[in-house]
Structure formats: structure tokens, C-alpha cells
Amino acid sequence: MSQSWMKLPERSNTLALWLIRTIALHIGRPAGRALLYPITLYFLLTAGEARRGSRRFLRRALGREPTGREVFRHIHSFAATILDRVYFLTGQLARFKIEIHGGQRILDQAASGRGCILLGSHLGSFEALRALGVHRHHLPIRILMNTGHNQLMTRLLNALNPALAQSIIPVGGPETLLKVQESVEQGCLVGVLGDRAASGEKIVRCRFFGEEVDFPAAPLVMAALAGCPVILFFGLYLGGNRYQVHFEPLAERIVLDRRQRQEQLGVWVQRYADRLEHYTRLAPYNWFNFYDYWREDGP
Amino acid sequence: MDACSPFELEVARLLVETLHLEDIKPEDIAPEEPLFNDGLGLDSIDALELALAISKTYGFQLRSDDQQNRQVFASLRALSQHIALNRVR
Numbered sequence: 001m002s003q004s005w006m007k008l009p010e011r012s013n014t015l016a017l018w019l020i021r022t023i024a025l026h027i028g029r030p031a032g033r034a035l036l037y038p039i040t041l042y043f044l045l046t047a048g049e050a051r052r053g054s055r056r057f058l059r060r061a062l063g064r065e066p067t068g069r070e071v072f073r074h075i076h077s078f079a080a081t082i083l084d085r086v087y088f089l090t091g092q093l094a095r096f097k098i099e100i101h102g103g104q105r106i107l108d109q110a111a112s113g114r115g116c117i118l119l120g121s122h123l124g125s126f127e128a129l130r131a132l133g134v135h136r137h138h139l140p141i142r143i144l145m146n147t148g149h150n151q152l153m154t155r156l157l158n159a160l161n162p163a164l165a166q167s168i169i170p171v172g173g174p175e176t177l178l179k180v181q182e183s184v185e186q187g188c189l190v191g192v193l194g195d196r197a198a199s200g201e202k203i204v205r206c207r208f209f210g211e212e213v214d215f216p217a218a219p220l221v222m223a224a225l226a227g228c229p230v231i232l233f234f235g236l237y238l239g240g241n242r243y244q245v246h247f248e249p250l251a252e253r254i255v256l257d258r259r260q261r262q263e264q265l266g267v268w269v270q271r272y273a274d275r276l277e278h279y280t281r282l283a284p285y286n287w288f289n290f291y292d293y294w295r296e297d298g299p
Numbered sequence: 300m301d302a303c304s305p306f307e308l309e310v311a312r313l314l315v316e317t318l319h320l321e322d323i324k325p326e327d328i329a330p331e332e333p334l335f336n337d338g339l340g341l342d343s344i345d346a347l348e349l350a351l352a353i354s355k356t357y358g359f360q361l362r363s364d365d366q367q368n369r370q371v372f373a374s375l376r377a378l379s380q381h382i383a384l385n386r387v388r
Binding site: 034128171173174175176177178179180181182202217221222225258 | 321334335336340341342343344345346347348350351361362363364372
């Protein structure tokens with residue numbers, strides 16, 4: 001399994017992230033957004049792997065060779081959502097126009113006292129969703145996150161909102177999913193990003209943009225074992241200060257039979273992959289997997 | 300290499316049955332061998348399934364915030380000892 005997303009250089013982000021945070025909190029969003037242009041340019045020039053990843057994805061999504069401007073726009077859109085994370089994390093929601101589709105479903109789920117799995121992806125910003133849920137509706141949201149490979153983001157989160165940092169369930173160790181299951185039992189909505197499989201993880205092969213891709217099996221196996229619903233979410237960044245959050249039910253309950261488990265999982269994960277492809281086509285510049293996702297270079 | 304105690308063998312059977320480890324026999328599991336990552340190669344999904352099976356069979360819950368968790372899951376021997384200490388049936 002490709003591990004390159006774990007290896008993507010965090011070092012070049014160090015300065016940029018520090019800058020983004022300082023500017024965001026002390027100088028303001030307009031200045032911050034102006035500075036995104038040189039920051040994007042810096043990324044474009046120094047992060048070769050991310051640039052190639054972007055180009056490969058855009059070629060696939062647009063069906064033609066992307067222009068330099070389009071690659072720039074892709075990376076810029078990523079940088080813009082990182083800047084906005086600072087505002088979301090500090091509860092500054094009034095700055096944004098957030099359009100919500102299917103939000104009642106989440107409110108109903110939370111009101112029922114039953115937990116669920118919120119299945120998302122690295123398309124757009126999950127921070128928009130978390131901010132809405134936590135700051136506006138006080139929902140018990142926890143996110144399962146790989147804090148190890150993204151230590152900088154983790155530090156940023158710790159500095160900006162320690163309470164929220166506490167609500168993260170870190171990936172790692174045999175007890176990880178036990179923790180998720182307990183949280184669901186306590187009525188938490190547990191956010192999981194289901195589009196990147198780590199090495200050695202159980203996987204399900206699905207068609208995605210016309211080719212087979214390995215998706216992690218864990219989110220749906222977890223939901224099956226916990227006997228809880230799965231709700232899909234997509235937080236799309238539309239440019240400027242506009243976001244669009246979508247919620248869709250995937251399954252009220254996933255039942256897996258041991259002998260046909262892989263086939264049954266295949267059906268559910270394919271549904272997820274189809275919805276992910278749908279929203280990725282709607283907002284291609286929100287695709288934030290800047291690596292060789294389709295393994296065009298081989299395994 | 301140590302042989303399994305009868306109770307360790309019972310836990311090994313539960314493990315093989317729960318996780319449908321088709322090519323492994325309960326008596327093949329070395330009691331001190333790591334269960335996760337290297338060794339038997341179990342992962343976090345397996346741990347969750349195992350925890351659910353243990354709660355059904357022995358009537359107590361493994362908790363994720365248990366300080367000893369890493370030790371509990373370290374080997375068949377450690378797991379069996381933990382079950383023996385905490386079982387209510």
C-alpha cells in the first residue's frame with residue numbers, strides 16, 4: 001500500500017503553518033488570504049510530490065492535461081482551508097457562509113442519544129463540519145485522527161483549542177477501535193475519514209474514477225460491530241468565505257456475515273466511493289490527497 | 300518454547316474462532332508471541348472483535364482507557380491472565 005501520504009514533507013509546512021496561524025489570529029483574514037498566494041507559490045516550487053499528485057488527479061478529474069494555473073488553484077484551495085481552520089477551531093463561524101444540506105439528520109441522530117459513525121474523506125474541510133457541530137449545536141463529536149503523521153496540525157490544534165484536541169481519538173494501538181466503539185455507545189458522533197488506507201490495514205477494493213482503489217475496511221466494520229448508523233459527510237470549500245456541508249445516510253445498520261464479509265463490505269464501501277466520486281466531481285479542487293492516489297507508479 | 304496452559308489454549312480457541320484465522324490452529328499460537336503487528340499480525344479491528352467476544356464469553360468489558368491495555372494485548376499469555384483475573388463467568 002502506498003505510504004507516500006505519510007511521508008509527504010511536513011518540514012516545508014512548518015514555517016507556512018506558523019505563518020498562517022500568526023497571520024490569521026493577529027493580522028486578519030484578508031491579509032492572510034493575500035499571503036496565501038506567495039505561500040502557494042512556495043509550495044508549488046518546493047513540494048514536487050504534492051505538485052505531481054495534484055497534476056495526476058486533475059488530469060483524471062478534468063479529462064485533459066491541467067494547466068499550471070489549475071494546479072496553482074488546487075494547492076491554493078488547500079492552503080485556504082488550512083487558514084480557515086484557524087477560524088473554525090477558534091469558533092469564529094460568523095465569518096463564513098455555510099450552506100448545510102441534510103443537517104436535520106445529524107441533529108436527529110444526536111438528539112436520539114445513539115451514537116453513529118460520520119464517514120468523511122480528505123475532500124474539502126472536515127473542520128467546517130466539526131466547528132458547526134461543536135460550536136453552534138454543541139454536538140458530542142469526536143474525530144478519529146492519525147495524529148502521529150501530522151504532528152504539526154496536532155500542535156496547532158492543541159494551541160488553538162485544547163478542549164477540542166482532547167476530543168480526538170488518536171489512531172494507533174490495538175485499543176483504538178475499542179475507544180471508538182465506547183464513544184459510539186456513549187452517544188458520540190465519531191468522525192472517520194475513509195479514503196486512505198494505511199499499510200497492513202484491512203482493505204476493500206472499489207472502483208473510483210474508473211479504476212480500482214484500496215479503501216480501508218475499518219470504518220464500516222466498526223459500524224457493523226457497534227451496530228450503529230453510518231452517515232456520510234462532505235465539507236466542500238467553494239471559494240471566498242463559502243462552504244457547503246452535505247450529510248447523507250449510508251446505512252441505518254450494517255450487518256456482516258462472516259463468510260460473505262468481504263463481498264458485503266464491498267457493496268457498502270462502493271456506495272461510499274460512488275458518493276465520494278460524485279462530490280469530488282462537483283468540487284475537484286477540494287481533493288486534498290496530494291499523492292499518487294491511483295498508484296500510477298505501481299505499488 | 301513454553302507450552303500453553305489449558306486456559307491459554309481455551310483463549311487461543313476463542314481467538315481463532317472469533318477472528319476466523321483459517322490457517323492457524325489454537326495450539327500453534329506461542330503463548331509469549333506478540334498478537335498484534337509482528338507476531339500473529341492482528342490489528343485494531345481484530346482487537347475490537349476480540350473484546351466483544353471476551354465480553355460475551357467471560358462477562359466483562361475490556362476498556363480502551365485501561366492503563367494495562369498494551370500489556371493485555373501483548374501476548375496470549377498476558378491476555379489469558381487478564382481474563383482470568385477479571386472474568387465473572
